[in-house]
Structures are given as structure tokens and as C-alpha cells.
Amino acid sequence: MIAKYFNLVEKAVHGKNLDGRVAITSSLLLSLSIYISAFNPLISTLILIFVVFFARNSVYGLIASTPFLILFSISVVFFGGDLSVILAIAALISIGSGILYGVDVEGFRKALMYFKIPGRFAFILSLAFRMFQIYVRDLKNISEVLFLTKTSKVSYYKKLMKTFVSVIVLRSISFSETLYSRDLKFDYDVEFELKREDYVLIAFSTLVLVLSIYLG
Amino acid sequence: MIELKNVSYTYPNGIRALDDVNIRIEEGEKVFLSGKTGSGKSTLLRLLNGLIPNFYGGRVKGEVYAFGKPSPKHVFFISQHPEEQILTNRVRDEIRLPLYGKVKNEVEKVEEVAEICGIDKLLDKKTHELSDGEKQLVMIATALAANTPCIVLDEPFSHLHPETAQKILDLLLECDKTIVMSEHRIELAKKFDRAIWLGDKIEDEVKVVGQNVKKANDDIAIELKSINFSYSKKLFEDFSLKIPKGGVYAITGKNGSGKTTLLKIIAGLIKVEGVRVNGRVSIALQYPNYHFCENAVKKEANEKWIKLMELEQLRDRHPHSLSGGEAKRLSIAKALDADIVLLDEPTAGQDYEFRVRLLEILRRSKKTVVMATHDEKLASMCDEVVEL
Numbered sequence: 001m002i003a004k005y006f007n008l009v010e011k012a013v014h015g016k017n018l019d020g021r022v023a024i025t026s027s028l029l030l031s032l033s034i035y036i037s038a039f040n041p042l043i044s045t046l047i048l049i050f051v052v053f054f055a056r057n058s059v060y061g062l063i064a065s066t067p068f069l070i071l072f073s074i075s076v077v078f079f080g081g082d083l084s085v086i087l088a089i090a091a092l093i094s095i096g097s098g099i100l101y102g103v104d105v106e107g108f109r110k111a112l113m114y115f116k117i118p119g120r121f122a123f124i125l126s127l128a129f130r131m132f133q134i135y136v137r138d139l140k141n142i143s144e145v146l147f148l149t150k151t152s153k154v155s156y157y158k159k160l161m162k163t164f165v166s167v168i169v170l171r172s173i174s175f176s177e178t179l180y181s182r183d184l185k186f187d188y189d190v191e192f193e194l195k196r197e198d199y200v201l202i203a204f205s206t207l208v209l210v211l212s213i214y215l216g
Numbered sequence: 217m218i219e220l221k222n223v224s225y226t227y228p229n230g231i232r233a234l235d236d237v238n239i240r241i242e243e244g245e246k247v248f249l250s251g252k253t254g255s256g257k258s259t260l261l262r263l264l265n266g267l268i269p270n271f272y273g274g275r276v277k278g279e280v281y282a283f284g285k286p287s288p289k290h291v292f293f294i295s296q297h298p299e300e301q302i303l304t305n306r307v308r309d310e311i312r313l314p315l316y317g318k319v320k321n322e323v324e325k326v327e328e329v330a331e332i333c334g335i336d337k338l339l340d341k342k343t344h345e346l347s348d349g350e351k352q353l354v355m356i357a358t359a360l361a362a363n364t365p366c367i368v369l370d371e372p373f374s375h376l377h378p379e380t381a382q383k384i385l386d387l388l389l390e391c392d393k394t395i396v397m398s399e400h401r402i403e404l405a406k407k408f409d410r411a412i413w414l415g416d417k418i419e420d421e422v423k424v425v426g427q428n429v430k431k432a433n434d435d436i437a438i439e440l441k442s443i444n445f446s447y448s449k450k451l452f453e454d455f456s457l458k459i460p461k462g463g464v465y466a467i468t469g470k471n472g473s474g475k476t477t478l479l480k481i482i483a484g485l486i487k488v489e490g491v492r493v494n495g496r497v498s499i500a501l502q503y504p505n506y507h508f509c510e511n512a513v514k515k516e517a518n519e520k521w522i523k524l525m526e527l528e529q530l531r532d533r534h535p536h537s538l539s540g541g542e543a544k545r546l547s548i549a550k551a552l553d554a555d556i557v558l559l560d561e562p563t564a565g566q567d568y569e570f571r572v573r574l575l576e577i578l579r580r581s582k583k584t585v586v587m588a589t590h591d592e593k594l595a596s597m598c599d600e601v602v603e604l
Contacts, residue, residue: 104342105305127303133344134299142506144485148498148554162509166536170505174300180271182303183288183364185317 018102020111022198029205037212044087051098061097105130119186223278233259248405249398251414252567253541257398261368265291292359296371298351308339314362333357349380349471366394374564435461437584441490464585466595469604475588479558495555504547508535521549541565559587
């Protein structure tokens with residue numbers, strides 16, 4: 001079961017090839033819309049439906065977040081919240097997996113540089129993006145290896161975490177080694193190429209923001 | 217020019233990796249570096265581009281000169297795991313990365329190098345979609361594009377099909393840069409200008425350690441009946457396989473042909489109709505560190521298997537402090553607890569002598585062993601070979 005879960009997470013972090021600037025701006029606009037509309041269910045539902053149709057991998061992101069969503073829903077009910085908060089969180093998760101993870105690592109770096117983030121810092125942030133995808137696959141592989149050892153559930157999770165933490169450390173050292181051994185320059189001009197889906201996304205985000213201002 | 221004079225190196229944890237090494241390599245020379253597992257090949261290569269001691273720390277004695285002071289500016293380092301060296305998501309961006317800010321016509325340069333390496337069709341592909349062989353080709357292209365006079369490679373062929381390895385080797389031997397390559401496939405040594413051995417020289421002779429024995433064994437360990445499986449491309453269509461109990465079986469095929477997938481199908485990690493397995497299964501994946509969660513070798517595997525895999529002297533070491541080859545042996549030792557043992561590239565990082573002995577060791581374990589391998593010599597000595 002856990003291997004299936006990691007399969008979902010793996011699918012969730014490999015999305016479409018969106019323009020980084022558009023993805024970052026749209027994510028901000030859509031998140032802002034949810035906030036401005038005071039978690040209006042109409043805005044959250046609209047975003048949720050659009051993102052699910054726009055980027056299929058957001059469905060995997062939502063399914064993978066189900067345990068978190070269930071726990072969150074229980075807390076919301078316990079503290080007297082309502083469905084609108086749960087919907088808003090689901091919409092935010094879909095924005096994260098469908099739009100932010102829809103950006104190519106290089107696109108993300110270029111976008112950060114476009115927004116005047118220093119080249120070296122932008123590169124490290126974009127590398128974190130790529131490493132996350134590798135970590136998800138590592139976690140899946142470790143869970144598969146342990147699945148065959150038939151240990152108890154407690155021991156399984158203990159071993160999973162111990163191994164995963166070690167692998168993360170080793171991978172990070174290897175990536176640092178690569179960074180050191182490449183003699184890279186980080187400041188350079190970047191080019192962009194907008195596609196039809198980038199225009200659709202930014203247009204939708206702007207419309208939703210206008211609607212949320214009107215509703216808010 | 218590269219020159220090491222009376223060089224000794226001790227890691228920060230006190231392990232002495234190099235002892236009084238003297239080497240001189242001329243500009244443009246192609247040098248093959250070999251030696252037993254743990255003999256210090258990787259350490260020596262890391263010394264040449266300054267990773268040691270600048271990144272790893274430790275104590276270096278003696279003089280090291282590699283086109284000047286050891287630095288990544290002069291020496292491009294390629295390791296055996298291309299996955300950990302690829303920093304971007306698109307092939308084009310990866311090759312372009314070392315050119316930024318150094319070359320004016322970087323786009324043309326990327327295309328030129330890609331064409332030389334025969335990967336021009338991969339330029340717009342995403343790096344995570346590439347096979348290991350393709351990833352290593354991308355790394356070679358990146359190294360050739362970079363402005364360094366020397367490329368050092370640490371076992372770049374350990375996960376590659378011999379055909380892909382040959383293609384990469386030809387590219388390296390034809391370029392005008394200085395090449396230093398560490399590799400366990402000593403049969404490749406004669407293609408280089410010169411070979412340097414760390415420790416005793418290993419002779420390239422095949423010692424037959426077991427006959428191809430086809431036993432009339434009715435007990436079936438693994439049975440696949442007309443299985444079908446595909447990712448983005450079809451991997452198995454109406455594929456059947458019967459493996460009797462006991463013996464060592466090899467699965468061979470090019471990178472991306474589905475060897476690892478087949479092992480995962482047998483292990484039940486990928487659910488496919490028509491798979492029957494008789495006994496407990498374990499798997500040792502390519503990356504050995506997936507298998508370790510204890511703080512000492514002796515806690516990871518059964519004493520009997522540690523002895524069999526010749527790891528007794530490392531019993532008290534932390535599994536993550538082992539060299540690549542030693543870690544691989546430990547992951548195999550751990551897998552030997554099950555009835556059916558699935559091994560993915562078990563000879564990666566192993567020295568020539570151990571590669572040849574491995575088959576004998578696996579036979580002595582009396583388990584049913586199925587290994588996915590690119591090692592043609594090893595495969596030819598197995599009881600049966602399944603070519604994908």
C-alpha cells in the first residue's frame with residue numbers, strides 16, 4: 001500500500017511544462033484569491049475544477065494528500081470550522097501539485113532570475129526542486145525493498161525512516177560534490193517562450209482574482 | 217599535465233586511502249586506472265579536481281599538480297551515478313550549464329557536441345525520462361562541451377550495456393582532452409594509451425568457476441505465464457519464463473529493456489497477472505544504500521552471508537562508510553536470507569577477481585538467484601541467460 005502511495009506522489013511531482021513566471025504568478029494570484037474571498041467555496045471549487053482539468057498530475061497530488069486532508073478535516077470539524085476551509089486547503093494543494101510542479105526545474109530557475117532573485121540562490125532553489133523528485137523515487141524504492149522483508153509495521157516505518165534519512169544525506173553530499181566539481185557561473189541572460197496553456201492559466205488566474213475581489 | 221609526487225591521503229575518519237602514490241600523465245594522454253575494490257581509485261580521481269581535500273577534508277601529503285592547482289576549472293569529474301550529477305531537467309540545459317558565462321555561442325556549441333555524441337535527438341527530452349546509459353552519454357557530452365582540458369571518470373560503465381559503454385569509450389578516446397578513467401572491466405585497458413594499477417596488477421583471464429549446469433529440476437521457483445506490461449512503451453507482451461529451484465540465472469539486455477522491471481514483477485512489487493513465485497523473495501537494487509538501516513555491517517546481514525561475501529574485515533564499519541563495491545556486496549549478503557534472490561547489477565563496483573568469484577559464491581549459497589546484468593562474461597557462466 002505504501003509503495004502505491006509513493007507511486008502517486010511520484011506522479012504528482014512530474015507535471016506539464018509551464019512557463020515558470022506564469023506558474024509562480026498564477027499560483028500567487030490564485031492563493032491570493034482564496035484569501036481575499038475569505039475562503040469562499042465558489043472560488044475554491046472553481047480553482048479546484050480548473051486545476052484538475054488543466055493539469056492531470058494535480059489529481060495524484062490530491063489523492064496523495066488524502067491522509068493530510070482527512071486529519072485536517074477532523075481538526076477543522078473539532079475546532080468548529082466548516083467545509084469552506086477544507087475546500088480552500090484542497091484548492092491550495094491542487095495549485096501546488098498542478099501548477100507549481102508543472103514547471104520544469106530550469107523554467108523555475110529562469111523565472112526566479114526574472115523576478116531578480118540572485119542567480120546562485122535561484123539555482124540552489126531549482127536544484128531543491130529536482131532533488132525532491134529524486135527523494136520521492138528513493139522513498140518508493142526503499143519502501144519496496146522493505147516490503148519484501150516482511151517486518152512488523154512499527155519496525156517497517158522505523159527502518160524506512162532511518163534508511164531514507166541516510167539516503168537523503170548521501171544524495172545531498174553527492175549533489176554538493178557535483179556542484180563543487182562543475183565550476184558553474186550563475187548569472188546569465190535567460191530566454192522565455194510562452195505557450196497557449198500559459199496564456200490560459202494566467203487569464204484564468206486574473207479572472208478568478210477579479211471575481212474574488214468582487215465577492216470579497 | 218598531471219603529476220602526483222609521493223602523495224598520501226587520509227580521510228577525516230582516519231582511513232588511509234592512498235599511500236605514497238607517484239603518477240605522471242602527459243597532456244592528451246588516455247589513461248586507464250584500475251585496482252581492487254577499496255584500493256583508492258575514486259579517492260585519486262577526486263584528488264585531481266580538488267574535491268579532496270577541499271570538499272571532503274582529510275590530510276594530503278605530497279605534491280599534486282593537475283593542469284595547475286587541482287580545481288574543477290581544469291578537471292571535469294564524472295561519477296558512476298549520472299543521476300546525482302544531472303542538475304537540470306532538460307538535456308539541452310544540462311549540456312549548456314558549464315558554458316554559461318564562458319562561451320558566446322553556447323547554443324551552437326551544445327548542438328555541435330550533441331551531434332558528435334549522437335544525442336541530438338535527446339536534446340529536448342527531460343532528463344528524468346532518460347535511461348542510465350543515455351544519462352551517462354549526456355554527462356560525457358557535458359564534459360566534452362566544458363572548457364576543461366581533462367576529464368576524469370569514476371567507473372562510468374558500471375550500469376551500462378557493453379554496446380553503450382563502447383560508444384562512450386570511443387567518444388572519449390577520440391577527443392583531444394586528457395582522460396583518466398577508473399574501471400573494473402580490465403579488458404578495456406588495452407584500448408588506452410596506458411594503464412595504471414593501484415596495488416597489484418590484475419590479470420585478464422577468465423577462471424571458470426562453475427559449469428553451465430542445466431538441471432532436470434521439476435520444482436519451479438518462478439513462473440511467468442504470458443505476462444503483459446508497459447510503461448510509456450511496451451516492455452513485455454505475452455512474455456513467459458520458467459525458472460527452476462536452485463541455480464543462478466542471468467537477465468541481459470540493453471539499458472531500458474526492462475531488466476529491473478522484470479525483477480520487480482517477479483518480486484511482486486509491480487502487480488502483473490500470471491506471476492507465480494514459490495518461496496520468499498528478496499531484492500538487491502542497483503543503489504546499495506537503499507538496503508541499510510543499521511550502524512554496523514555485522515547488524516545488517518547474517519554472519520554466514522557476511523563471511524561468504526568476504527566482508528568479515530569490515531564487520532564493525534558503518535555501512536554508509538563502505539566503498540561502492542563493498543556496499544554492493546553487503547546489499548547482496550542481506551538479500552541472501554530469502555529463498556529467491558533477485559540482484560540488479562551485482563557486479564557494479566566489483567573488482568575483476570571478485571566478479572569472477574561472485575558466481576561461485578552465489579552457487580554456494582544454494583539459493584535461486586536471478587540477476588539482471590550487463591556483465592557478459594558473468595552472464596555467460598550462469599546456468600541460463602534470458603535476453604530481453
